[in-house]
Amino acid sequence: MRHIIIASTSTTHGSGYLEYLLKDLELFFKNTEEILFIPYARPSGLSHDDYTQIVKIAFSKINKTVKGIHEYENPIDALKKAKGIFVGGGNTFVLTYQLYKNNLITSLQSAVNNGTPYLGTSAGSNICGLTIKTTNDMPIVYPPSFNALALVPFNINPHYLDPDTNSKHMGETREMRIKEFHNFNTQPVIGLREGSWLHVQNDSIILKGTLTARIFEYNQIPYEVEPSTELNILK
Amino acid sequence: MRHIIIASTSTTHGSGYLEYLLKDLELFFKNTEEILFIPYARPSGLSHDDYTQIVKIAFSKINKTVKGIHEYENPIDALKKAKGIFVGGGNTFVLTYQLYKNNLITSLQSAVNNGTPYLGTSAGSNICGLTIKTTNDMPIVYPPSFNALALVPFNINPHYLDPDTNSKHMGETREMRIKEFHNFNTQPVIGLREGSWLHVQNDSIILKGTLTARIFEYNQIPYEVEPSTELNILK
Numbered sequence: 001m002r003h004i005i006i007a008s009t010s011t012t013h014g015s016g017y018l019e020y021l022l023k024d025l026e027l028f029f030k031n032t033e034e035i036l037f038i039p040y041a042r043p044s045g046l047s048h049d050d051y052t053q054i055v056k057i058a059f060s061k062i063n064k065t066v067k068g069i070h071e072y073e074n075p076i077d078a079l080k081k082a083k084g085i086f087v088g089g090g091n092t093f094v095l096t097y098q099l100y101k102n103n104l105i106t107s108l109q110s111a112v113n114n115g116t117p118y119l120g121t122s123a124g125s126n127i128c129g130l131t132i133k134t135t136n137d138m139p140i141v142y143p144p145s146f147n148a149l150a151l152v153p154f155n156i157n158p159h160y161l162d163p164d165t166n167s168k169h170m171g172e173t174r175e176m177r178i179k180e181f182h183n184f185n186t187q188p189v190i191g192l193r194e195g196s197w198l199h200v201q202n203d204s205i206i207l208k209g210t211l212t213a214r215i216f217e218y219n220q221i222p223y224e225v226e227p228s229t230e231l232n233i234l235k
Numbered sequence: 236m237r238h239i240i241i242a243s244t245s246t247t248h249g250s251g252y253l254e255y256l257l258k259d260l261e262l263f264f265k266n267t268e269e270i271l272f273i274p275y276a277r278p279s280g281l282s283h284d285d286y287t288q289i290v291k292i293a294f295s296k297i298n299k300t301v302k303g304i305h306e307y308e309n310p311i312d313a314l315k316k317a318k319g320i321f322v323g324g325g326n327t328f329v330l331t332y333q334l335y336k337n338n339l340i341t342s343l344q345s346a347v348n349n350g351t352p353y354l355g356t357s358a359g360s361n362i363c364g365l366t367i368k369t370t371n372d373m374p375i376v377y378p379p380s381f382n383a384l385a386l387v388p389f390n391i392n393p394h395y396l397d398p399d400t401n402s403k404h405m406g407e408t409r410e411m412r413i414k415e416f417h418n419f420n421t422q423p424v425i426g427l428r429e430g431s432w433l434h435v436q437n438d439s440i441i442l443k444g445t446l447t448a449r450i451f452e453y454n455q456i457p458y459e460v461e462p463s464t465e466l467n468i469l470k
Binding site: 009011014091094134135178180182 | 244246247248249277278279280325326328367368369370371372373374375376377380381394396403404405406407411412413414415416417418419429
């Protein structure tokens with residue numbers, strides 16, 4: 001039985017780190033007191049230690065301890081033994097680079113497919129898709145591949161943002177970018193707004209939170225889906 | 236003598252394609268009646284033909300003819316013979332992928348270093364820097380490298396955008412992204428606002444347009460520079 005939470009963001013406006021999700025995480029991680037944290041995405045260039053400290057404080061509120069994967073001598077072994085995994089946000093390219101460098105892609109896939117609950121936020125959600133080709137992040141390092149964990153049969157666009165109709169800026173809107181993605185790729189993309197998440201249980205994929213999500217399918221007009229929609233039909 | 240224009244955007248708000256630059260381009264391309272256009276960045280997935288058509292119309296206003304590089308059997312040969320080059324905007328990853336695929340990186344560098352005037356806008360400006368690691372674009376294809384033409388000794392961030400202090404969106408600001416870039420890279424980055432461009436003549440690099448540009452140097456607080464500032468001291 002697979003258990004995955006793919007969240008658009010760690011933090012919603014005006015709220016603390018992971019605060020909006022904590023109640024759900026208490027249930028989601030009910031079978032473990034310790035979470036293995038992967039801090040590789042390094043938001044704002046935070047060190048692995050400093051990032052792990054933030055996560056420790058958040059999870060202490062639901063009585064979970066947290067250990068950073070960088071604290072283990074053998075990260076592959078740490079993943080095998082983990083009873084709960086959290087991959088935090090930051091830069092998706094930095095995260096992907098480091099996962100490949102430490103040879104962790106297959107180990108992560110195995111752990112999740114063997115039933116270890118996986119929580120991803122932002123960059124940690126991007127890597128749940130087929131590729132990281134719909135990240136919003138700046139490509140500040142060159143990873144050996146854009147292929148990701150493929151835990152779901154589509155791509156994720158976290159922090160999905162509707163076009164600002166008042167803007168005079170000529171850069172592309174998010175929707176234009178995803179449309180360009182579909183000139184070169186065929187898989188669906190789920191635009192997850194901040195505060196939304198996908199809850200995967202085995203092959204069921206349900207949209208959670210109070211907001212709709214925007215679905216981009218190849219050669220189709222984008223459309224909105226309501227919370228509680230079953231999304232496992234997308235592929 | 237090198238002649239390069241590195242423009243933030245092709246189009247400013249409320250104005251036609253290249254319109255704000257046409258007077259300068261007339262002078263810049265004064266020694267040629269024909270421009271070789273590289274349409275590889277394919278904005279909105281436009282075909283090479285359709286994109287070239289837009290550029291033809293714009294340049295006809297200053298009595299220049301335009302031919303797309305895709306119209307030539309041998310693009311390397313076309314670059315060698317060109318008397319003026321324009322690389323348009325779109326997706327920087329798509330552009331870079333196609334330049335590598337067609338083996339044009341060295342030919343472009345040689346042409347520019349031998350004095351062929353080069354105009355870049357947006358993605359076509361990104362590739363003038365050392366790497367494409369400060370592009371704003373979505374990584375919709377995987378290029379064989381992030382290394383770019385290195386026509387200037389720093390990186391470009393086109394369409395530079397100041398933080399929106401009213402936003403409730405939790406995604407990173409442009410400044411935060413460039414700061415993260417400097418956790419892994421040391422070269423300066425020039426944030427070029429829409430309507431600004433750099434004019435390179437041999438080793439002189441002057442900021443043009445009416446707006447200031449934002450300079451990000453490794454381990455320094457970002458700062459603004461005024462139009463007409465000589466930027467060749469950055470490295």
